[in-house]
Amino acid sequence: QVQMVQSGAEVKKPGASVKVSCKASGYTFTDYYVHWVRQAPGQGLEWMGWINPNSGGTNYAQKFQGWVTMTRDTSISTVYMELSRLRSDDTAVYYCARERSRNYHDSSDAFDIWGQGTMVTV
Amino acid sequence: QSVLTQPPSVSAAPGQKVTISCSGSSSNIGINYVSWYQQLPGTAPKLLIYENNKRPSRIPDRFSGSKSGTSATLGITGLQTGDEADYYCGTWDSSLSAVVFGGGTKLTAL
Numbered sequence: 001q002v003q004m005v006q007s008g009a010e011v012k013k014p015g016a017s018v019k020v021s022c023k024a025s026g027y028t029f030t031d032y033y034v035h036w037v038r039q040a041p042g043q044g045l046e047w048m049g050w051i052n053p054n055s056g057g058t059n060y061a062q063k064f065q066g067w068v069t070m071t072r073d074t075s076i077s078t079v080y081m082e083l084s085r086l087r088s089d090d091t092a093v094y095y096c097a098r099e100r101s102r103n104y105h106d107s108s109d110a111f112d113i114w115g116q117g118t119m120v121t122v
Numbered sequence: 123q124s125v126l127t128q129p130p131s132v133s134a135a136p137g138q139k140v141t142i143s144c145s146g147s148s149s150n151i152g153i154n155y156v157s158w159y160q161q162l163p164g165t166a167p168k169l170l171i172y173e174n175n176k177r178p179s180r181i182p183d184r185f186s187g188s189k190s191g192t193s194a195t196l197g198i199t200g201l202q203t204g205d206e207a208d209y210y211c212g213t214w215d216s217s218l219s220a221v222v223f224g225g226g227t228k229l230t231a232l
Contacts, residue, residue: 035221037167044124045159045167045210047221061220095166107221108214110157110172117166 002026004034004096006115012086012122019082020118022096029077030054033099035111036070036081038092046092050099051079086122093117125150126211128224134201135232142196142227144211150222154214156194158187161208161226170209171196203231 007021022034036048049060051070058070064083072079079096095118097111127145134140144156156174159167169178171187174194186197194211211224 037221044226045212045223047223059219062218097167100169100172106155107216108154108156110155110169110212111159111167112169112172112178114166114168 002113004098004113004115006094006096006118009119010121012120014087014122016086016122017082017084018086018120019080020094020096020120021078021080022115023076023078024053024098025077027098028102030074031102033105034072034079035097035099036068037095037097037111039095039117040089040092043092048081048094052105053079083120086120088122091120091122093119124225125215125218125222126213126224128209128211128227130225131228131230133230133232136201136203138201139197139199140201140229141198142209142211142229144194144196144224146192146194146213146222148192149217150192150213150215151189151194152192153216156187156189156211156213158185158194158196159210159212160205161210163207167210198229201231205229206231 005023030053035050051058053072069082096115098113100110100112158171161167174189175187184199208226210226215222
């Protein structure tokens, strides 16, 4: 079964950092890009960036550059998203999502598998 | 303020057809694929439509997508109470170099 399982809820103080994990299973981890999307309470979806699990290459949304770090550990098929200098308006559910196409990256491709979400409260 | 514009809410009676619009520009919908997601309350988004009008195998053909110029539309026929959810359109914006989403549309089955 293809799935992405995220780490549990976090409560952080302003100025702290948070690191959320997303473990992939049921498919070849290095074949698909992984994106991070967040959703503030009662709000819409906001894209944060992607990571190529094969090379470790990343592309962050301009808003998050210098502030977010996405990494991966291929030995355990897990990607991480770390957000630093947290503020109260970073309170949101953070999702990891797999890009649909295998071994091919298209910026406008859809996200076909989503993690269950991780609530981060600042 | 979302880059893509969706109506905040739509409603229809069970069994009827409903459409949800998504308006963008020449730097996003005009030149890139559009996808649609369904988000049931308290759950993660689920992919409904990719590449403007294609459905993943598990999605029933009651759901359809189309694109014309800088706008896209999600159609749902035979509306069911279980379709009550928030729906989001998304695409790549080549000027912003970012994935952008609509603000979401809340669907109510009256």
